[in-house]
Amino acid sequence: MTAHTPNPRLRALLDEASWTGQRLAEAVNAVGRERGMALTYGRATVSRWLAGTRPPPQISTLAAEALARRIGRPVTTAETGLIGLTSPAEMALVRGDRRGVLELTELCSADTDPTRWPTLRHTVYHVAQLSMPEWGKETPVMQPAHAPRPTTGLGPPQAEMVEAMTTAFCTADIAFGGGHTRTAVVAYLAGDVTLWLRTHRAVVHDRLLSAVALLVCLAGSMCSDEYLHGLAQRYQLVSLGLAHECGNGEVGAIVLCTMSEHAYGLGHLREAHMLAELAVREQGRVAHMTAAFLHGQLAVTTAASGDRRGALAHLRQAERHLARTDTSSCGPGTYHPAELARHHAEVLTATGDLNGAIESLKESVLHCPPSERRARALTTARLAELQIQVGLVEAASSTAQGFCRDYPYLHSARVTAALELLRARLAPYRRTAGAREMLDQLEVLTRRGAS
Structure with missing residues (x-):
């Protein structure tokens, strides 16, 4: 296909997805945001693609993923008629x-x-790869x-x-x-x-x-x-x-639960819940710390699916297992009281109890091990965000001081995003003395990070 030949493959996929060019452009922008790409594509861009213009290779990959999520099946770059990766090794990586x-x-x-x-x-990030047939109930994973x-x-x-x-x-x-x-x-x-x-x-x-x-x-x-x-x-x-x-069923369950956390953070709630359920189902005999980790994450995804009673039941399971944990470690699957409190806060947030979530986040910060600087920073930022949401702006400004203390030590895109979100949430309250002072501190941290 030359640059001036219409692209019937992309047209067919748009028809299958019941999408307009504008909807595809918006979806590509959204997938790009997951990669940290600030894209502003619109209907005119997709019209050019349909006319035969080809975007950069990474954009064609984003378009294929956006269409796959809409249609509910894998879509390759070749199917889109857009430029894709041609090296077999590179295709295998994607x-x-x-x-x-x-x-x-x-x-x-x-x-x-x-x-x-x-x-x-x-x-x-391919959502379709989170629901592969071999992960179903009929075929045990481990x-x-x-x-x-x-x-x-x-x-x-x-x-x-x-x-x-x-x-x-x-x-x-x-x-x-x-x-x-x-x-x-x-x-x-x-x-x-x-x-x-x-x-x-x-x-x-x-x-x-x-x-x-x-x-x-x-x-x-x-x-x-x-x-x-x-x-x-x-x-x-x-x-x-x-x-x-x-x-190794325990390691497999830890990986599945980690994948669930990742999917949940990206907003793929159905897939996150499926992975968390699968992790618990496939765990077999595991250490109590691992079981607590699995049930804590399943509580979060269960709450997000609207099942408050089920979420609280899994939190109780996590608490019981954690009470029987007599060792500490550092690695995938590590779980402790601060993590349990954070999971409790997420469940309460999902069920609409923001004040309860705030108290749980305070407990999480209090019990966070001194060495876990990133977790403490992220939890503190989340606490300040919820305090702003319920109108406790001065309290949020005070809370954010802890975030500012930890931030200079961290090289983490998640923590940087938390800083940017805090600035955005506090900006409307700049006339408040505490908020203004905190915004100035956050601005200094932003400039240092950019230098």
């Missing part, structure tokens, strides 16, 4: 082909290659995909090393944000870890695969913290595949 160790190797290789990074960073592995060879020492590195990376992540640690995690995965897995494929212990799966899950969370949502999804799917390969 589609998220799940091939366990091979996919991890390819993904980390691309993530550490400056020439491939421009393609990878524009990977789009069935071992192999015969029992040998009890000798590569395994326990390397697994313990990966577990220790995961703890170290997680400790840095929660204190300083994903922007400070993500590249180091990927470099470690691309180097030692994938070398072990490729070189000793036949003698890799399940414990090592489980440890790697959790580290890959952490890498995904760091990506989402930097608003690299499509890339985060790629790591999450690889992590889930590794958990499936070694048959």
Whole structure:
């Protein structure tokens, strides 16, 4: 198709979606916002696409995802008639082909290659990949995909090393944000870890695969913290595949629950609830901390679906499991009283009890471990936002002082977005002394971050 040849493929997809050009443009803008792209496409742009003009490759990928979400099935860039990625390796990265160790190797290789990074960073978050048929009730997710592995060879020492590195990376992540640690995690995965897995494929212990799966899950969370949502999804799917390969139901449940949190944060509530339900259903015998994490997230998605009674029941389950947790850790699936209080606040917010949510958020900030600077900053910002919403502007201005103390230490797109939202919420109250002073502080932090 030349630049002057009409695009019947895109026209057919618009008809299937029952969309006008303006609706497609708005949907592309919305998907772009998930990637941190400020797009302002309108009907005229789509008219040019229909006439044969082709957008940049990353925009055609956004258009395909927008149409897929509307139609309810995967849509490739080729189907849109717009320019897409042509390299098989790059197409695999965008589609998220799940091939366990091979996919991890390819993904980390691309993530550490400056020439491939421009393609990878524009990977789009695909909602269709959250509801794949093999995740249904008829096919349990966590069935071992192999015969029992040998009890000798590569395994326990390397697994313990990966577990220790995961703890170290997680400790840095929660204190300083994903922007400070993500590249180091990927470099470690691309180097030692994938070398072990490729070189000793036949003698890799399940414990090592489980440890790697959790580290890959952490890498995904760091990506989402930097608003690299499509890339985060790629790591999450690889992590889930590794958990499936070694048959570790607890790790698989943690990954599914992490994916649920990610989907929920992006506003994909139905998919988030499906993932949270699946995580609880597939968990098997798990540690009490893990069970608390799973039920806490399921409480949030259940409340978002309108089931207040069910949400409160899951919160009680989370509380019971947490009371029986006698260990602390740092990594995917970590759960403690501050997290429980935050989940309680989200449930109360979803059910309309903003004053109750404010009290729960205060409790969450109070119990937040000193090392978890990012969580404390995000929770504090959310508390201030709700206080503004119910008219407690002076209280919100005072609350935001805690956010300002933590902000300079953090390299996190989520925290930066929280700062921008606080400024927007406080702006109408600039004539109030406390709000004016806080807005000035937030402006200083914004300028420092931009320098």
